[in-house]
Amino acid sequence: MSKGTIFNIEEFAVHDGPGIRKLVFFKGCPLHCSWCHNPEGISFRKELMVSHTACIDCSKCREVCTSEKCIACGRCIEVCPLRLRKVCGQEFEACELANELLKGKEILINSGGGITISGGEPLAQPAFLFGLIEHLKPLNIAVETSGHAAAPIFQKMVSVVDLVLMDIKHTDPVIHKRYTGVDNHQILENLEFLCGSDTDFYIRVPLIPGVNDTRENMEKTAWLLKDAKHLKRVELLPYHQTAGAKYPMVNKQFDPGFDTNKKVNVWKDVFENYNINISVL
């Protein structure tokens, strides 16, 4: 029995691995990337999430609230006449979550798809992750990870999934730490293992203007991948203005620490020079 917390299931993910995939988001992440577009995925705890756009300011939520600091007790949720409030973070037993994800599995299978486990950081809830994967097999499983995890956990994950989607956010440890809160030695070590493994993988690079979109960093990224036998592609994800959209919903400030209006540089040719299949999402 292994329990874990997720914050969302997306039913028709079309950009996260082959075929039609359900995408499940594990809650909690050891990194704090300043550009993170899923701020509700960072904390391991349940938290209140509020959609302010349609709010009519009826004050019913304030009337029932008894604590000074939000403890995500949920009392305000059911009094909201428009159901704009929810507790973000749902606890599941692995088998219970698997049953939910396996609904409609024939559609996933017939399209050559499966389940992608994302987050947050799925490797931060390893027992839950491996329990879930066991229940989902033989469905095609992909894991989307920052790569920041203890080597044994990472290596076990690589050995049990069909596809790994791994980020390389920056090759320089100092810059990496400045923008994500952790340095990248663990990530690069795991990457080396992945490159030498027999598991298919994609590398994803969020392109952050002025942070990692230099030719030099792309060269280093490509160089790290040059000998990987099972690298299927590199996907560049240019930073988008909407990254901060969900911060107000979890009562956080979006403070990315770089110029969000700056145009990002997209160096496709760097990867092409290494004969790496490259796409921009």
Next chain:
Amino acid sequence: MNQRIKTILDDIFQKKHHVFRQNIAPDVLSGFTVSLKEQKIPDVLRVQKRLSWVLQNELPVILPGEKIVFMRTVPKIPEIFTEEEWTEIRKEHYIHELGRICNISSNYSYTIEVGLEQRRKEVLQSIDIHLAQGDKHGVQFLQVVLHAIDDIEKLADRYAELAINSGREDIFLILNRIPREGAKTFREALQFFRILHFGLWASGNYHNTVGRFDQYMFKYLKNDLDSGTLDYDSAFELLEEFFISFNKDSDLYPGMQQGDNGQSLVLGGVDENGNDAFNLLSEMCLKASLELKLIDPKINLRVTKNTPVEIYDLGTELTKQGLGFPQYSNDEVVIPGLLSKGYELKDARDYVVAACWEFIIPGQGMDIPNIAALSFARVVDTCVKKYLKTATDFNSFMDGVRQEMKEELESIGPGLSNIYSEPAPLQSLLMNGCIEKARDISVGGKYNNYGIHGTGISTAVDSLTAIKKYVFEEKLVSAGEISDAIRNNFEGSDRLWEKLRYDAPKMGNDDDFADHIAVELLDAFSELTANMKNENGGCFRPGSGSAMYYLWHVKDIGASADGRKKGEPLSANFSPGLNVKVKGPLSIIKSFSKPDMKKIMNGGPLTLELHDTVFRNPESIRKVSYLVKSYMDLGGHQLQINAVNREQLIAAKEHPELYRNLIVRVWGWSGYFTELDEVYQDHIIQRVELSV
């Protein structure tokens, strides 16, 4: 698209051809109608005189560069009866819509193949036979058909004359052969179709569908390509020009809304032997429609269990354009559905789609597939008032629902008695058997069935689901309380309203609790219509389409037990309720394939809205294709996908309550549009603007 097509398209967009439209004063039209009345002639002669009047008043026009001619310059068709006469007719007869033949599908192919002179011979032969039988009415009808042939040939001659006088020998040579002789080439066949279609509209018939164009036109294309008369590019160019021609006069055609003109074209599906018939022309049609981005002709794509995913990809590429088509229909469900209602196998395999979604038989059917509608939402509304307080359990309440449906359906038949339509001689020439039998299509064809739309299905299902769960199972609320709350439009019952609206199970979430009620309700619809007959001996066909009824029917009812407040719209067609937040498209297709749609065979699509970013690259296009294919594999009957556009996003911003399911891809993630902050909503709207 080459420069010639671009120019023609541009001219049509700019409505340059409208300058040729004649300004015919309203009193000229009404004067014509009065003169028909004064001549004291029967309807069949009146329609003959009307067609002659229209075609004689037409002024041939050849627009710069065009190869396929015929365009309306007479903007309005006169009536054959005065308003007083119509009032009298209505006292005795049921009149469907405008009282003219509409929304059926012609057999164009035979006439295009043999030519009007051969058809004239057949009419003359039939006149001889019916003269000998003393069938005066029959002979009169056939003589009117001859007049129609004359009128069309004369207008074609005047076009030919204009062509030679304006140095367009190419057009002259074509019109010198057709429509008198049968078409030999692809271009002749297209021109011939245009003339016949033009003739139908000029006769006052409307929702003139195009049918299985890729099937009946393919042999001309193939001959030309095989013989080297045409290469692929020139054939494609002709096809594009032909498609543009559907948009020249479409603003003059009658319909509920601009664009509701019934120019449906059907591609693919099985042939008469059950083999997959998708061909090169089918593919060219999808590509032409994709390039032109015009709302006409409206593309329907028939699929079978053998349709390869690559064909779905072509369809999905077209969906991406945001026009709302192709609309897919599933042969594996539709054909058995038609068989169960007594259609012959050969005919069922030849089905086409009427103006909206109804399945009809080209050349054979005089079905009226949109004659009436059953408002499921009203049935439940009535039952809540009538039975809920006395029902002992949910099953006994459902018995009441069935009883109410039965009474509603039984009340439909008598209202439709002694139906009358204006005769339609040219349309009759294009329907099988009318000439031999010397009978106008308005008195019936091989199939004379009526279709009943089913509207507000999801509203009814969600309402019944909430009643079952909260009144009978959890006993959270009493029958009296919920009835009163609904009657008072939930005023003063906020908590109950919220519970019903947001927390109750809903159809569209792959939840058997709700979905089984849909199965039960639609099975009942099928059973209750099974033995109904119309006055022509035809059956009644239950359907899941709503047409405009989803707006009309909401006026008959107040709030409903699904938490819908008075005046809030029902969802269109076969789709989740508008305020229901569903888990996603997979759950929707699962829910909406649980009822046996072979029984609900009149048609009416599941509609899905997907944001245009899911169509971003060939890989994601393929996934949408699999989504469509999955619905078909699960037993879905008909599906239509909207790539969501800017207008919708703006509407969603203004009315977030109605667009809760609108999913947008934002960066590396997807989210509900209505949950985003305004600044991000605006940003996405802006992005959509840029991507157009």
